[in-house]
Amino acid sequence: MSQSFRITETRSGKSFACSDEQSVLAAMEQQHQRCVPVGCRGGGCGLCKVQVVSGEFDCGRMSSRHVNAIDREQGLVLACRLFPRSDLAIQPAPSGRS
Amino acid sequence: MKKGVMRPGHIQLRVLDMAKALEHYVELLGLIEVDRDDKGRVYLKGWTEVDKFSVVLREADEAGMDFMAFKVLDDATLGRLSEDLVAFGCMVESIPAGELKGCGRRIRFSAPTGHRFELFAEKEQTGKWGIAEINPEAWPRGLKGMKATRFDHALLYGGNLDETLRLFSEVLGFDLAEQVIDPEGKRVAQFLTVGMKAHDVAFILHAEQGKLHHASFFLETWDDVLRAADLISMTDTSIDIGPTRHGLTHGKTIYFFDPSGNRNEVFCGGDYHYPDHPPVTWTADQLGKAIFYHDRELNERFLTVLT
Numbered sequence: 536m537s538q539s540f541r542i543t544e545t546r547s548g549k550s551f552a553c554s555d556e557q558s559v560l561a562a563m564e565q566q567h568q569r570c571v572p573v574g575c576r577g578g579g580c581g582l583c584k585v586q587v588v589s590g591e592f593d594c595g596r597m598s599s600r601h602v603n604a605i606d607r608e609q610g611l612v613l614a615c616r617l618f619p620r621s622d623l624a625i626q627p628a629p630s631g632r633s
Numbered sequence: 634m635k636k637g638v639m640r641p642g643h644i645q646l647r648v649l650d651m652a653k654a655l656e657h658y659v660e661l662l663g664l665i666e667v668d669r670d671d672k673g674r675v676y677l678k679g680w681t682e683v684d685k686f687s688v689v690l691r692e693a694d695e696a697g698m699d700f701m702a703f704k705v706l707d708d709a710t711l712g713r714l715s716e717d718l719v720a721f722g723c724m725v726e727s728i729p730a731g732e733l734k735g736c737g738r739r740i741r742f743s744a745p746t747g748h749r750f751e752l753f754a755e756k757e758q759t760g761k762w763g764i765a766e767i768n769p770e771a772w773p774r775g776l777k778g779m780k781a782t783r784f785d786h787a788l789l790y791g792g793n794l795d796e797t798l799r800l801f802s803e804v805l806g807f808d809l810a811e812q813v814i815d816p817e818g819k820r821v822a823q824f825l826t827v828g829m830k831a832h833d834v835a836f837i838l839h840a841e842q843g844k845l846h847h848a849s850f851f852l853e854t855w856d857d858v859l860r861a862a863d864l865i866s867m868t869d870t871s872i873d874i875g876p877t878r879h880g881l882t883h884g885k886t887i888y889f890f891d892p893s894g895n896r897n898e899v900f901c902g903g904d905y906h907y908p909d910h911p912p913v914t915w916t917a918d919q920l921g922k923a924i925f926y927h928d929r930e931l932n933e934r935f936l937t938v939l940t
């Protein structure tokens with residue numbers, strides 16, 4: 536059984552449910568929310584970069600051009616490669632696309 | 634003026650996960666896997682292509698394009714073009730035969746848009762896949778997915794379009810087939826051809842250098858494009874836009890993304906170009922229609938999402 540978590544985008548206040556098997560971006564699109572920009576959905580373009588403010592998560596492979604080791608450490612990750620392991624608070628990454 | 638460059642030869646793409654990339658390029662697009670090398674690269678081709686390969690996938694920690702190559706007439710032409718590139722001011726790098734399996738020596742240079750290009754004269758010819766060389770049948774059995782017939786062109790984003798056009802036309806013998814001009818008369822998009830196709834490579838003006846917009850593969854019919862769209866839905870593949878028609882080139886098209894975020898296109902139809910044809914011009918105020926002929930509206934993602 537997959538678990539479901541609550542993702543909240545703190546700037547817009549929007550929130551949606553996301554299973555642990557689904558990327559945050561895919562869950563957002565499925566629930567017709569528009570708080571993170573949608574690009575390639577493949578970790579390559581950097582458009583969906585977010586700051587995870589709180590919560591536990593795992594990440595799939597992300598283009599190093601957009602997320603380096605320090606970014607990853609600081610929770611600056613790509614929403615299309617972000618899988619929740621608890622409820623998450625996110626917001627758009629400070630610089631948007633890097 | 635022709636300079637001995639014949640056509641697109643290959644494109645090397647970076648992917649984040651080779652297994653997922655092959656699921657996409659082989660099972661979904663229907664390219665044929667023809668070889669692998671000790672660097673872990675995988676070589677693919679469309680079934681109608683006579684040369685051994687046209688797409689090389691390399692697993693890397695970053696998506697995008699490593700380089701695109703054009704095939705030239707013969708080794709003497711390659712030598713001459715190498716000198717012409719140097720005279721133009723390009724840094725030219727030699728890559729020995731066999732660095733890509735089955736490919737002769739290559740010369741590599743950078744365009745003023747920040748993209749790396751290669752020229753080569755020789756590549757092993759394995760013939761069209763799955764059909765005999767003599768008395769060939771119409772098509773082979775056993776093709777997968779979209780049954781992409783060939784790697785057709787790439788659209789690239791970067792700066793210095795004028796200088797790049799000069800390089801491609803004066804040194805390499807490409808024609809400007811189609812263009813988009815802004816209100817100040819500046820060219821913001823250029824579609825270049827070295828044969829009769831509407832484009833073999835195209836460039837759009839962009840602040841960041843050396844970006845890939847899409848790698849494109851040819852299908853025969855509009856029905857094939859629709860069927861490609863069906864397959865994109867069936868496999869839950871990331872879609873960009875389409876099926877639709879372009880104003881530029883008038884091709885019938887659909888755009889989607891590979892699992893690493895590189896954009897792909899499959900398309901059919903489109904304009905043709907002869908060397909005496911003046912460039913087809915679109916004005917930037919009609920850019921929406923130039924890109925998406927039916928929506929007539931620009932889609933932000935199409936303009937800004939690059940690898």
Ligand code: FES
Pocket residue numbers: 572573574575576577578579580581582583584613614615616894
């Ligand atoms: S949408 Fe392109 S990296 Fe997430």
Ligand SMILES: [Fe+2]
Pocket residue numbers: 786787788847849898
């Ligand atoms: Fe295209």
